[in-house]
Amino acid sequence: MEKARAHIFISGRVQGVFFRAYTQKAARARNILGWVMNTRDGRVEAVLEGEKEQVEDMISWCHQGSPMSQVTGVDVNWQDYTGEFQDFSVKYPW
Numbered sequence: 001m002e003k004a005r006a007h008i009f010i011s012g013r014v015q016g017v018f019f020r021a022y023t024q025k026a027a028r029a030r031n032i033l034g035w036v037m038n039t040r041d042g043r044v045e046a047v048l049e050g051e052k053e054q055v056e057d058m059i060s061w062c063h064q065g066s067p068m069s070q071v072t073g074v075d076v077n078w079q080d081y082t083g084e085f086q087d088f089s090v091k092y093p094w
Contacts, residue, residue: 003081004052005034010044010062012072020090021045022066030054037093049059049085 010019015038023036023046032054036046046062048055067073 002052003050003083004055004082005047005049005079006055006059007077007079008046008048008059008062009039009075010065010071010073011042011067011075012065014044014065015042015071016068017066017068019066019069022063022069024088026061027058027088032058035085035089035090035091037091038094040094047085049081049083076088 018038020038027036027048030050032048032050032055034047034049036044039045042084048058050058059074059076062074063071
């Protein structure tokens with residue numbers, strides 16, 4: 001199976017709607033490793049690593065998001081897989 005890494009930014013109403021918690025749950029259900037966090041500009045940022053098919057499925061999930069979110073955009077930057085993560089965590093940058 002091909003491994004993949006995606007660095008993504010999700011725009012819209014994605015803060016204050018439990019987006020990070022739902023993202024963590026969805027990622028763990030897909031055996032995705034990495035992290036998710038809010039950004040100061042109101043977006044959500046995440047790094048996803050795992051089987052390419054699962055990462056693509058997770059990106060598709062991000063277009064919908066948590067039940068109360070309203071996603072307006074998902075920007076994806078494909079990167080080289082590193083295997084650096086042991087889990088999928090919620091980061092708190094400030």
